Amino acid sequence: MIGNLGRRRGRAGVVAASVLLSALFVLGPSLTGDASASNAKASHSPLLLLPTFAGARVLWNGQNVSSASSASSAVSISKGQSVPVLFRFGESVVGLVRSASLQLTYLGIVLTTSKAGAFVTTGSPFQGEAQFNWSFDPLYDALEGVFEFKASLLNATGASLWSETFYVFAKAPYLLESGAVLVLLVLAVAELYWVASAIREARKGARPPPPAAWVPPSQGTQGGPGTTAAPGEGQAPGGSAGSPPAAGDGGAGSGGTP
Amino acid sequence: MSATSQATSSGVVFGIVLVFLLQQFGLLALSDLLMSVLYFAVAAIVGGVVCGLAARRAGRKPAPVG
Numbered sequence: 106m107i108g109n110l111g112r113r114r115g116r117a118g119v120v121a122a123s124v125l126l127s128a129l130f131v132l133g134p135s136l137t138g139d140a141s142a143s144n145a146k147a148s149h150s151p152l153l154l155l156p157t158f159a160g161a162r163v164l165w166n167g168q169n170v171s172s173a174s175s176a177s178s179a180v181s182i183s184k185g186q187s188v189p190v191l192f193r194f195g196e197s198v199v200g201l202v203r204s205a206s207l208q209l210t211y212l213g214i215v216l217t218t219s220k221a222g223a224f225v226t227t228g229s230p231f232q233g234e235a236q237f238n239w240s241f242d243p244l245y246d247a248l249e250g251v252f253e254f255k256a257s258l259l260n261a262t263g264a265s266l267w268s269e270t271f272y273v274f275a276k277a278p279y280l281l282e283s284g285a286v287l288v289l290l291v292l293a294v295a296e297l298y299w300v301a302s303a304i305r306e307a308r309k310g311a312r313p314p315p316p317a318a319w320v321p322p323s324q325g326t327q328g329g330p331g332t333t334a335a336p337g338e339g340q341a342p343g344g345s346a347g348s349p350p351a352a353g354d355g356g357a358g359s360g361g362t363p
Numbered sequence: 364m365s366a367t368s369q370a371t372s373s374g375v376v377f378g379i380v381l382v383f384l385l386q387q388f389g390l391l392a393l394s395d396l397l398m399s400v401l402y403f404a405v406a407a408i409v410g411g412v413v414c415g416l417a418a419r420r421a422g423r424k425p426a427p428v429g
Contacts, residue, residue: 213396
């Protein structure tokens with residue numbers, strides 16, 4: 106009874122935890138989206154709302170990163186490749202922007218930051234530029250996959266004036282070259298093997314026990330034909346050969362003569 | 364350690380490993396900490412529950428003899 110109650114409580118706890126996590130999972134993106142939107146509103150000065158800043162852009166290997174705003178549409182980089190990253194921004198904010206930075210974020214941690222000073226060009230629609238080459242090579246041996254990058258334009262104090270988030274897929278030719286992938290694959294196979302062996306053990310444990318070995322009846326008084334009743338079936342002491350079956354006897358097998 | 368609890372713990376680890384593998388193969392981004400923790404928690408719970416239930420069910424149903 107108490108065990109059943111505890112089991113029911115345990116099940117209810119698991120169900121409640123699952124529902125809570127599901128709700129958090131569904132509401133999570135909207136909550137974080139609201140938070141980022143409010144942060145953006147709080148951190149951006151009115152100057153950022155000028156139309157000229159709307160023309161700021163980041164080119165990753167010549168491709169505008171605004172098209173890589175999700176993991177599925179990430180721009181790619183290969184091993185050994187050095188990608189030119191070009192920041193361009195409008196004339197009216199040239200005096201504000203001092204440098205540009207590129208941050209790689211993984212599990213909420215900034216892994217690398219690259220910076221370049223901004224300079225002014227003439228004769229092009231965009232008057233300000235900042236450029237540097239970016240390579241994933243220091244991290245390639247350990248990691249690959251999709252990573253989030255944040256490109257920012259910074260003022261003289263290092264505060265962010267404008268930023269854009271995009272995704273980059275760092276991929277090896279066979280997707281197997283980084284150490285993390287190999288370790289994870291080995292670990293996944295090992296876990297699957299352990300799950301399978303645990304299920305096999307459970308099935309062995311559920312097999313019905315083998316029938317008990319037949320114990321020959323003791324020699325002497327209990328011996329004789331007609332005493333083949335199973336143990337505990339109401340054998341009469343002294344053997345039942347030749348005697349009529351007693352009431353409450355095991356019935357078949359214990360009577361010798363009718 | 365019973366077979367059910369062993370299968371459950373292995374399923375939890377397998378779920379977490381699977382999330383990392385999906386990120387490595389470019390199907391999932393683990394940049395935001397909150398979303399990453401959510402992915403890991405859901406994968407661990409699902410993996411543990413599925414494997415634990417499978418072992419428990421196998422424990423109830425005897426294997427075919429032979």
